[in-house]
Amino acid sequence: MTSRERLLQTLHRQPVDRVPISSYELNPYNPDNFENKAPSYKRLMEKIKSDADCIYMWGWSPFADSGLWDQRSETASDGSTTTYFRLRTPKGDLTKTRKHIPGRHPTWTTEHRLKGPEDIDRYLSVIPEFFHIDESKEKLARAEYAALDERLGDNGVIMNQEGDPSSYIPDLFEFGLFTMMCFQYKDKILELIDAHTKPILDKFRMDAANRFGALHRLCGPEYFTPPYLPEEYFRDMVLPGCTECGRILAEAGIFLRLHCHGRIREVLPMIVEMGAKGTDPIEPPPDGNITLKEVKDQYGDKLVLFGNMELKVLEQGTTAEVREVVKKQMEDAKGDGGFIMLPTAAPINEPLSPQTERNYIAYIDAGLEFGVY
Secondary structure: OOHHHHHHHHHOOOOOOEOOEOOOOOOOOOOOOHHHOOHHHHHHHHHHHHHOOEEEEEOOOOEOOOOOEEEEEEEOOOOOEEEEEEEOOOOOOEEEEEEEOOOEOOEEEEEOOOOOHHHHHHHHOOHHHHOOEOOHHHHHHHHHHHHHHHHHHHHEEEEEEEEOHHHHOHHHOOHHHHHHHHHHOHHHHHHHHHHHHHHHHHHHHHHHHHOOOOEEEEEOHHHHOOOOOOHHHHHHHHHHHHHHHHHHHHHOOOEEEEEOOOOOOOOHHHHHHOOOOEEEOOOOOOOOOOOHHHHHHHHOOOOEEEEEEOHHHHHHOOHHHHHHHHHHHHHHHHOOOOEEEEEOOOOOEOOOOHHHHHHHHHHHHHHHHHOEO
């Protein structure tokens, strides 16, 4: 059975030879990814290519580049680079900064563009221009998707990804301020979500019309879950937009996978209600608040489960501990199908530590051993 067949049949709850093994962001088929250029990752990436099943994370933006941004960059003596952004609006400028540290592959936001309620109206004034669709980008996306699909072949499936309208809001603020704004200025946060809804749904309609991806990962709802916000905020701020996104994808026959870290027990009924067909990464307690077995027992007939190997185990545990976690996952979720092995995150450091390399290889080997049906 090819990886593509194994993944598609698992998504559709058809018989497979074994549980699919995902390596999450570590993708041997994307030559632009840092892990395919870093010598310390070479052995692991060869193992992933040989024995795992690729869910190729891909995304695109139809929105026109805005001329409202100004930016400049500075490089410090330690090699870190800080980029300063200024967004010009009719109601006043907004600023943000981002920092990149050598050897760490994310770029960190060190100053967010909204610092208080007065900045919301400034940002609202430019959203129509900010999210103006450039139709020429759709043609480029189709060509890119077709080339990627040909390159990937039977080695996996493409997973398109986009956030729902609410997912764009937390990143506008420092996170502590975001939660306080939700409590103190709930109507303004809802206004921001409403302003994002039309362009984001237009993007989902374009994705659906082009059949981009066998499945679609919808990101962002984790910021609206306990302990940050009560579950009623998830219902008010996340559920409406996600439900509409899910409806658009369902009509096109695209599988919706909802990405939500943390304490999901309280919001799982709403994840099902919005039309999601799968969820990840289902972190175990104490980082989450529901076990994989509980999710399988309560929602296994409604959701394909992706998870729940925590990155901290892969980075800090022993190979014996990794094998035990995989064995327990199979006991809890392998069942009659509908389970895909998945780490909760991927390493971002370079060079890759030998311990992490050993544990990733043990993770894959344990999946091959314990995942057979």
